[in-house]
Amino acid sequence: MKSSVIIFPGSNCDRDMDVALKKFGFKNKMVWHNDNVIPKSDLVVLPGGFSYGDYLRCGSIAAKSNIINSVIEFANKGGLVIGICNGFQILIETGLVTGALLRNKYLKFICKNIFVKTNKAHNKYFNKIKKDILELHIAHNDGNYFCSQDDLKSIQDNDQIAVRYCDSNGEISENSNPNGSIQNIAGVFNEKKNILGMMPHPERVIDSCLSSNDGSYFFENLLSNMK
Amino acid sequence: MKIKVIVTPKNGVLDPQGKAIQQTLNSMNFIDVSEVRQGKYFEIETDLKDEKDAKKNVEDMCKKLLANLVIEDYKIL
Numbered sequence: 676m677k678s679s680v681i682i683f684p685g686s687n688c689d690r691d692m693d694v695a696l697k698k699f700g701f702k703n704k705m706v707w708h709n710d711n712v713i714p715k716s717d718l719v720v721l722p723g724g725f726s727y728g729d730y731l732r733c734g735s736i737a738a739k740s741n742i743i744n745s746v747i748e749f750a751n752k753g754g755l756v757i758g759i760c761n762g763f764q765i766l767i768e769t770g771l772v773t774g775a776l777l778r779n780k781y782l783k784f785i786c787k788n789i790f791v792k793t794n795k796a797h798n799k800y801f802n803k804i805k806k807d808i809l810e811l812h813i814a815h816n817d818g819n820y821f822c823s824q825d826d827l828k829s830i831q832d833n834d835q836i837a838v839r840y841c842d843s844n845g846e847i848s849e850n851s852n853p854n855g856s857i858q859n860i861a862g863v864f865n866e867k868k869n870i871l872g873m874m875p876h877p878e879r880v881i882d883s884c885l886s887s888n889d890g891s892y893f894f895e896n897l898l899s900n901m902k
Numbered sequence: 903m904k905i906k907v908i909v910t911p912k913n914g915v916l917d918p919q920g921k922a923i924q925q926t927l928n929s930m931n932f933i934d935v936s937e938v939r940q941g942k943y944f945e946i947e948t949d950l951k952d953e954k955d956a957k958k959n960v961e962d963m964c965k966k967l968l969a970n971l972v973i974e975d976y977k978i979l
Contacts (some may be wrong), residue, residue: 732970739967768970775972778918821915821973855916 676701676901678718681746683708683737688723688759688878695878696720699894708740717901718755719746721762723814723876733776733817734764743769755799755901756870760815763862763872772863772872773830774822779815780855786814788886789853791838791861791875792845798868799900800837800893808845809838810887811875813853813861818874820856820863830863837862838873903948905960906979909969910941944968 678701682689689705696703696718704714713719726737737743743765750756750771758766766772779785790808793801822830830836839859842851852859854874862873877890911917917939924938946963950956957978964976 731967735967735970775970777916777973780916780918782918782922819916819918823972826972855918 676717676898677715678703678720679706679713679716680704680720680722681706681708681742682722683724683726683740683765685726685728686722686724686761688761688876691876691878692720692722692759695881695890695894698881699891699898701898706742708737708742710742711745713742713745713749716749716754718757718897719749721746721756721758721765723760723762726761726765729817732764732768734761734766734768737761737765738768747771750865750870753867753869755897757800758870758872759876759878760813760818760874763874764817766870766872771870772865773826773835774820774860774863776817776874777819777821777855778817779819779853784814784816785818785853787812787853788880789813789861789875790841790843790845790851792841792847794834794837794864796834798837798864798871800864800871800897802896803899804892804896806889806892808841808843809877809889809892810843810880811877811889812879812886813875815854815874818856818861819854820860820874822857827857833866835864835866835868836860837864837871838875903950903953903956905946905948905956907944907946907960907964907968908941908977908979909944909964909974910939910977912973912975915973941974
């Protein structure tokens with residue numbers, strides 16, 4: 676399986692993602708934002724970081740890069756696209772997924788492990804993972820998910836909420852909401868569920884010597900669906 | 903010609919920075935302040951000569967880049 680990780684000026688999780696993808700068997704290529712065409716890929720990843728220094732709004736400048744048109748084209752043809760953290764913010768700014776990401780409710784940069792409850796229905800990202808709750812890592816200043824009431828109803832009705840912040844027992848409450856996101860939303864799918872945007876970083880927790888190994892389930896499951 | 907634009911968070915959208923500023927103002931004894939909304943201000947220098955054309959162009963910029971219409975409103979001054 677072939678993957679491409681797009682590098683923007685200010686990306687800083689691109690190499691972690693490269694390591695993770697290769698570890699689980701993807702043939703990964705790094706692609707510069709100024710290129711016009713994505714190499715032949717089964718999966719495209721927009722990595723975390725601070726593209727363009729978060730100028731204007733997080734992800735807004737990267738969303739106008741040269742490469743983005745071909746990412747949009749790839750996604751519209753049903754290609755699998757993942758945006759993690761800043762990558763999620765970029766997906767939001769391209770309009771490929773619904774909503775917006777505001778400054779964290781308590782104005783703090785949050786860097787810690789959190790738990791998320793995954794949505795396994797009709798998607799290739801979480802469907803066969805045996806665990807319902809994953810321990811992943813977040814590191815962001817602007818991850819406070821927001822959308823209009825109409826959009827919220829629409830993503831709920833279409834089952835597009837991908838991951839929600841919860842506690843270690845899977846309980847979703849205000850106490851397990853690190854950043855003020857509505858409905859504890861940590862990530863969403865597009866309507867067809869080929870695009871996933873989420874704030875938590877699976878690529879940071881892919882080895883038992885790290886604080887969690889739950890990111891491994893994510894990559895293993897994804898690969899198993901693509902074979 | 904210079905065109906000026908203000909971008910502000912939409913009503914109903916949480917503005918944690920505005921809230922923090924309001925609380926600080928209150929703690930500084932500006933007790934009359936009940937709400938602060940923080941926005942952005944742009945000055946755009948354009949080569950266009952006609953003000954109507956320039957403002958139309960800036961409106962397009964607002965929709966495509968300067969504002970995120972999910973959470974922000976823009977006003978061309």
